[in-house]
Amino acid sequence: xRGPGIWLRGISGFGLAFLYLPIVVLVVFSFNASRLxxxxxxxxxxxxxxxxxxxxxxxxxxxxxxxxxxxxxLVVLLGLPAAMGLERLxxxxxxSLETIFLLPxxxxxxxxxxxLLLFFVMIRWPLSLATVVIGHAAxxxxxxxxxxxxxxxxxxxxxEEAARDLGASAWQTFHRVTWPLVRPAVLGAALLAFTISLDxxxxxxxxxxxxxxxxxxxxxxxxxxxxxxxxxxxxxVLVLSSMGLVGLSLLFQRR
Amino acid sequence: MNQRPPSVESATAPRSxxxxxxxxxxGLLWTTLFCLLPxxxxxxxxxATRGTYGGVLWxxxxxxxxxxxxxLYGRIFGQSLLLAGMTTGLCLAMGFPLAYYIAxxxxxxxxxxxxxxxxxxxxxxxxxTYAWIFILRTEGLLNTVLIQLHLISTPLDLLYSNEAVxxxxxxxxxxxxVLPLYAAIERVDPALIEAAWDLYADRWSLFHRVLVxxxxxxxxxxxVLVFIPSLGSFLTPDLLGxxxxxxxxxxxxxxxxxxxxxxxxxxxxxxxxLMVMGSLLWYLKAQEPPxxxxxxx
Numbered sequence: 036x037r038g039p040g041i042w043l044r045g046i047s048g049f050g051l052a053f054l055y056l057p058i059v060v061l062v063v064f065s066f067n068a069s070r071l072x073x074x075x076x077x078x079x080x081x082x083x084x085x086x087x088x089x090x091x092x093x094x095x096x097x098x099x100x101x102x103x104x105x106x107x108x109l110v111v112l113l114g115l116p117a118a119m120g121l122e123r124l125x126x127x128x129x130x131s132l133e134t135i136f137l138l139p140x141x142x143x144x145x146x147x148x149x150x151l152l153l154f155f156v157m158i159r160w161p162l163s164l165a166t167v168v169i170g171h172a173a174x175x176x177x178x179x180x181x182x183x184x185x186x187x188x189x190x191x192x193x194x195e196e197a198a199r200d201l202g203a204s205a206w207q208t209f210h211r212v213t214w215p216l217v218r219p220a221v222l223g224a225a226l227l228a229f230t231i232s233l234d235x236x237x238x239x240x241x242x243x244x245x246x247x248x249x250x251x252x253x254x255x256x257x258x259x260x261x262x263x264x265x266x267x268x269x270x271x272v273l274v275l276s277s278m279g280l281v282g283l284s285l286l287f288q289r290r
Numbered sequence: 291m292n293q294r295p296p297s298v299e300s301a302t303a304p305r306s307x308x309x310x311x312x313x314x315x316x317g318l319l320w321t322t323l324f325c326l327l328p329x330x331x332x333x334x335x336x337x338a339t340r341g342t343y344g345g346v347l348w349x350x351x352x353x354x355x356x357x358x359x360x361x362l363y364g365r366i367f368g369q370s371l372l373l374a375g376m377t378t379g380l381c382l383a384m385g386f387p388l389a390y391y392i393a394x395x396x397x398x399x400x401x402x403x404x405x406x407x408x409x410x411x412x413x414x415x416x417x418x419t420y421a422w423i424f425i426l427r428t429e430g431l432l433n434t435v436l437i438q439l440h441l442i443s444t445p446l447d448l449l450y451s452n453e454a455v456x457x458x459x460x461x462x463x464x465x466x467x468v469l470p471l472y473a474a475i476e477r478v479d480p481a482l483i484e485a486a487w488d489l490y491a492d493r494w495s496l497f498h499r500v501l502v503x504x505x506x507x508x509x510x511x512x513x514v515l516v517f518i519p520s521l522g523s524f525l526t527p528d529l530l531g532x533x534x535x536x537x538x539x540x541x542x543x544x545x546x547x548x549x550x551x552x553x554x555x556x557x558x559x560x561x562x563x564l565m566v567m568g569s570l571l572w573y574l575k576a577q578e579p580p581x582x583x584x585x586x587x
Contacts, residue, residue, distance in 0.1 A: 042387075043390065044391070045389050046384065046388065046391075047385075047387055048394075050385070050387075050464070050468075051388075051406065052459070054406075054407070054410045054478075055406075055410070057421035057422060057425060057461065058410060058413060058416065058418070059429060060420060060425065061417070061420070061421045062480075064424070064431075073429055073430050073431045094304065094385050107470065108344050112316075115569060115570055116313040116314070116316060117313065117314055117317030117318070120311065120313030120314035123313070124311075124314075132314065132318070135318070135321055135326070136317065136318075136321060138321070138326075139321075141518070141561060141566065141567075142325075142566075143519075143521070143522030143539070143559075144519075144524070144536075144562065145522055145524050145543065146329075146542075146559045146562060146563050148292060149542060149555060149556070149559050150325075150328035150332045151324065152327060152546065153326050153331050153332055154324070154327060154328035157331055169324055172320070172324070173320070173321070173324040176317060176320060176321060180317070195443065211346060230412065234414045234416075236415065237524055248576040250416070251416055254414075254416050254417070255416060258423065260417070262423070262424070263448075270414075270417040272419060273413070273414045274414070274417060275411050277413055278409060278413070281408070281409075
């Protein structure tokens with residue numbers, strides 16, 4: 036077998052550099068003391084200090100964490116039963132329900148955003164943090180369903196049947212047999228949904244009301260209102276935290 | 291499931307079937323209320339008339355769709371299709387060699403490289419777009435470096451152009467291309483590639499007579515996964531393109547939040563959705579022959 040040629044190594048190396056250089060550059064310049072952010076002056080933690088004392092940013096972070104936690108809780112409560120229900124269905128009904136459940140995955144995000152905005156305005160539901168939670172739960176539901184179903188499909192159906200044959204009630208079967216088996220997948224999916232919710236900009240942009248600024252909305256307005264090395268510092272923190280969350284999610288799914 | 295004696299089947303089957311339906315109700319209600327119903331509202335509003343101060347007048351009209359024929363909108367749709375198409379092409383050109391390179395590594399290193407491809411994909415999209423502003427703007431890193439190296443004397447206008455949007459889109463969606471391509475190439479029997487070499491195939495014939503036919507479903511999957519989000523993108527053209535390179539996503543946002551013409555915005559977003567659904571159907575059709583369910587993403 037031939038080894039990879041120079042051109043192949045070259046393009047692959049270029050691809051990887053293309054993916055990483057921008058992120059690396061951001062992180063490196065977050066330690067730059069200079070206010071003119073693209074000229075290197077000297078190493079400093081200064082912008083991380085600024086970050087820590089930025090009240091608006093901290094409030095936005097708190098909002099984001101609340102939204103992510105509530106919407107994730109909601110989609111787990113809705114998605115786990117739905118995934119189990121889909122597994123029990125057969126034939127045509129299953130296919131059409133699958134399509135309905137997976138629809139938010141393929142809708143353009145802008146479309147999802149404007150549709151929800153229009154809907155909330157029509158039913159006169161004032162835009163607030165609650166509408167953001169609902170929006171996030173709408174696009175994250177298929178994420179949970181897809182990931183939990185992948186796990187359910189690998190389970191031996193005889194385990195549940197054995198439990199039922201031995202006289203366990205439906206709840207006991209779920210609680211003592213199914214749940215322990217799907218728990219890692221549910222946790223992994225929940226972490227993923229949490230990360231997606233934390234990162235979401237577009238749907239939030241349309242359905243957030245006044246005073247319900249989330250972290251991405253805040254980052255967006257910071258970028259729009261002129262650049263400061265503070266954004267680099269913030270970006271570095273975000274890069275690190277989403278890497279951590281995804282690492283955790285992978286760890287859960289592997290078990 | 292199949293080997294069970296019939297008596298047991300009849301004892302539990304009806305109960306679990308109804309239980310299955312009950313389990314589906316909350317999720318189905320949620321999706322209906324907060325996904326299907328809003329889409330129906332968009333559809334209805336797209337046939338309504340704009341109120342004098344924004345808002346919606348419920349008078350049936352086809353004007354919004356007629357307005358879409360205006361050359362200005364046609365240009366933006368054309369530009370979006372072009373940018374999304376070029377993004378897809380560039381991602382394929384860069385992603386195929388990369389995926390091939392990874393698929394031909396020892397398995398341990400493959401896993402590591404795949405994680406490397408995944409990490410930027412999981413990094414906040416805003417942050418990744420901001421990185422390009424930081425690099426490309428007038429006082430940005432690239433201009434600073436070029437001036438310090440005395441390669442240029444005045445900074446180049448790089449940001450707020452179609453090229454900047456293109457770079458941002460390729461950067462954002464390259465992992466979507468690499469992952470399905472890798473999955474397809476990894477399944478190709480190395481003996482086939484060996485055989486091609488032994489039969490004096492050059493690189494180009496190896497690529498287009500052996501690899502492309504064998505990995506076609508992966509290529510189509512990657513292209514659709516890149517094309518769909520590129521076509522509907524909002525953030526990348528908004529931050530890197532500015533007023534000069536608007537895409538459909540920006541136009542929709544403009545109609546809704548700035549011009550407050552909801553009926554027109556609704557018609558626009560439905561057309562965008564039809565384009566997305568069209569490419570998705572084409573993808574599903576292309577994926578069908580090799581059989582088997584390819585669920586989700």
